[in-house]
Amino acid sequence: MLSVSSIGSAGGAAEYYGKDDYYVTGEADAPGVEWKGKGSEQAGLKGVASAGEFRDVLQGKHQSLRDPNRQAKPDQNHRPGWDLTFSAPKSVSLAYLVGGDDRLVQAHRVSVNRAMAYAEKHFAVTRVREAGKIREVQTRNLVYASTEHSTSRKGDPQLHTHNVVANATFDKSSGKFRAVESLHLYKNMKLLGAVYRAELAKEVLGLGYDVRRNPAQGTFELAAYKEAALSTFSKRNADIRDAIAQAMREKGTLTGAQRDALVLKGRPKKLDVPRAELQARWRMEAKEVGLDNRSIVARAKTSAEPGADVTPARSGLSANIIVRLAQALGHLGAKVDPAARTDPYGGNRAAPSRDIEAREATSFGIRVMEQGKAVFTQHEVVGHALEISKAGMTVDRVLGELARLSADGRLLQADQTIREGITTKAAVALERSLVAAIESGKGAATPLMNPQAAASHLMRLRDSPIEGLRLNEGQTAAAALLLTSPDRYVGVQGFAGGGKTTMFRVVKEAAENMRRSADRAGSKQSGREGHEGRGRDTVPDDRAVVKPNRVGAGRGRCQGR
Known part of the structure; x- marks a missing residue:
């Protein structure tokens, strides 16, 4: 597993990580901290x-990290790393x-x-200000240093490596070291753990x-x-689980912050136990x-064959990844040929990959995301590809499949609003069809209301005591646009x-009120004049409201566009 934590004190960190093994005395696995990273x-x-x-x-x-053109001043707000x-x-x-299998520590490293x-x-990113604007680079x-330790705070065997990342990264464009934008490390913490x-x-x-x-x-x-x-050698985890269970019995559900607080609250002090004594205890347990x-x-050392993934198959699911995806998404038949056209990212390539497992896992990941x-x-x-795969799948194999899909045009580089964003050929085609539909729908529909009627309706609603339907300025503008626009979309x-949901409730109520009024007016007219043919609907049936999955400006308010 991977955990990411902020370092509060540079001085304390130097002492904390720099010891031979800060939980035990005696011989350490890798004394001190060793510099790594480009x-x-x-x-x-x-x-x-x-x-x-x-x-x-x-x-x-440190002299190598400082800007020689600026006077060195202590920064009280500097985050160590x-x-x-x-x-x-x-x-x-x-x-x-x-x-005693020393090969495993090398595998870990x-x-x-x-x-x-x-x-x-x-995920090494910094922020640069240019022409009054801040952009990410x-x-x-x-800049980081690693140290390896082998015990938990409860004295159980626990091989782990601390990688202390300093708040400094070299920006080639300016020739200077700048602060790290840590958001990307935190956001991708789960992925980095999966890669490990x-x-x-x-x-x-x-x-x-x-x-x-x-x-x-x-x-x-x-x-x-x-x-x-x-579980015998997981005493610390057992303590944490017990503390969380007790808190949930007392308080109900817990937030992530409350769980983290419980972990720190019950954290035992460091042990001062000779390594030989700990190993003797482990053997006895x-x-x-x-x-x-x-x-x-x-048995592992004398095995003539590599190991295998012996995870039991999930009940009711095929071991074939593509079939499992089909069952999950419900749009493919029970029998799926990985090379068939029903899998646009698995088969049917000009130069198909021979790595079938990676091909299917990558296809699964793409198809999950594009949903x-x-x-x-x-x-x-x-x-997603690593999550669904059997043991043995690696990030390089998945990246190789992504490269092949990019080479034959099935994956495309997206705009830079999302760092390292990609899209699919199918998504681009769908977006173009939507744009075409929107363009053809301009001025093609009858407004639900004229501006005066819309303003009157929204003003009545503003003065209404109905809870949950009060609109702010942005919501009101968006509702007025929807009610008065001659565009189909x-x-x-x-x-x-x-x-947005509250605003759409208002628009829906307005449309239903107008239809009811039109129905009543139509009934009276029919009674007086008989059926003289079907007139124009006050609220056309072909109107549609499109809610793009995009982030607009203005937090906490809707914006009509």
Whole structure:
């Protein structure tokens, strides 16, 4: 798993991370913190960091990070940085720390490095002011240092790596180090965790271990380890679950912030226990629950074949990804040929991919995203593809499939309103057809009301005591536009929660009132004059209201357009 936390104190961080292993005394796995990242290279930061150097970098005072044209002044509001902590599955920690398989720590390191490389390439962003406007610049470099530890605060085996990212990234356009826009790291935290787990699963399969995934949580464990045994070595998680359960019994549902507060509230102090003593305790606890770590490791080391994903198939669902997608979306038949035209992203290519699993997983990710968005990012596709795949799928395999789809024109680069946004050929065609329909509908409908009647209706509503139907200025303008426009399609845009639903209730009520009035007038006219032919409808049946899924200006209000 991956957790991201903000560092509050540069001085405290230097002491906190710089110890050999801040939970135990004795031999450490990787003493100190080691500089990594392309930003560190640019700054000339290499090898193991000294406490002073580490502190200066986090405080923004290091000579290589400062602007030589500006006088150095202490910035009381400077944010030191962030800690991206990747934790290995409990079974991997046990096989390494108790079973003695040193290959697993190397697999963990490789996986952490690949996840951090992905973060650095895609989510290293700064903000630059130009001509009075602020724009985001993708720098593709981070200044960070890593340190590896192996115990939890409750003294259980827990292999994890802290990656301390300093609030500095090199902007080539200005030749300076600038502050990091951390939003992209936080927003893609789940994806980075998935990238780490996917890479680690591939590595452990290659070492001869079978794995068992938990699709609901996106995690995995070595299949030889049973849940009951793993819980013995997860005391900290058990404490957290108990605290959350107790709070929910007392308060009901909890917010994310309340859950985080409970995690910190019950956080035990650091241990001061010799490593040999901890390992002896771990072996004893394993023996008590019948867990033979060394036998598990021995079987993996002597296996002539790579491991396998032995996750049980979900009840009622085929193992074939495309069929599962079809069942979920309900628009394909039960029998689906991956190369058939019914799967526009899986088959029927001029140069089809030989990586069928990656092809199907990528197709799944695209088709999930295009159900709700015209523009999405490759990272969202990668996340869905990794989520649905068996262990062994990696981000590079998915990106390879995305590249092939871009090369043959099925995926297109979108505008820059969404960073690294992509769209599909089908989405562009649909958008063009919508634009054409909107253009042809201009002036083609009868207004629901004339301006005077609309103003009168909205004024009566404003003075009405009916709760929930009071409109602000933006809502009123949007409602007036809908009621008086001669266009067949009218778009309204606004932020979520800005009052669009309430405004549409008003328009609906106005239209229904007009129809009822027209019906009454028509009945009276028929009684006096008989049926002399069907007259013009006061409210035409072919009017439509279009609500684009776009964000408009003006928070908390609707805007007519």
